[in-house]
Amino acid sequence: MFKTSYQKHKIIKIHFLYLMKEKIITDDGSFSLYDTSLNEYYHSKKGAYSESIHVYINNGVDYWFKNNPEKKICRIFELGFGTGLNALVTKRYAEENKLKLKYFSIEKYPLTNSQTQLIKPKCLSISEENIYNSSWNHELNLSSFFSIKKIHDDYFKFNFIENYDVIFYDAFAFHAQPLMWKNEALKKSINILNKKGVWVTYCSKSDVRRVLESFNVDVKKVPGFLQKREMLRVIKN
């Protein structure tokens, strides 16, 4: 009797863990994840890869370089490494444009190796594979244009000692993780942004915009990805 109920429990548990994250193929063919416990997607279902380019490359790092042409190197901080897609897209941008980028990304719940194998894009170069394979908490040069340091820690607890030129604020949405969009968390990210630095997110919620505006920064609503009317971009004065 004990054995039977234990086995039953184990099956449910495995089933539960399996259900926590599901791989999805988004409309542009790129992969993403759906977190069933949060009822939340990691990227837009309309196109994970294209959304990343729109929000974080075009409106983030590329915007920063265009407005700071004298700068030779850009330090990026990403909140939420997740599947590593933003890191991959940013590395490709750095190499295509021959711009030097140092990428820092924090993640509290790294994917397991098997989840990563399932979710990473096919046909990666060896240096792109290293985005996924590289160990946590060590900075690694992946090419002459791109280095990465993946930090395994909780954003709320992490003690930042450096500043960044561009911040990718890629937290789960407000309904799934409201604390990420409240004063304390947002202020912490603005505090580590350099002057003339660019902070971007896919989110356009007016409550979030109002909190950001209280920090004496320039907050702009800019066109969001595809049907999403708006997203937010902040410049630090």
Ligand SMILES: C[S@@+](CC[C@H](N)C(=O)[O-])C[C@H]1O[C@@H](n2cnc3c(N)ncnc32)[C@H](O)[C@@H]1O
């Ligand atoms: C929207 S996903 C990020 C997607 C990711 N940028 C990508 O390209 O795949 C949000 C991420 O934030 C992570 N996260 C949630 N709470 C966190 C915390 N307190 N500290 C660090 N990361 C956290 C989640 O585990 C998740 O991977």
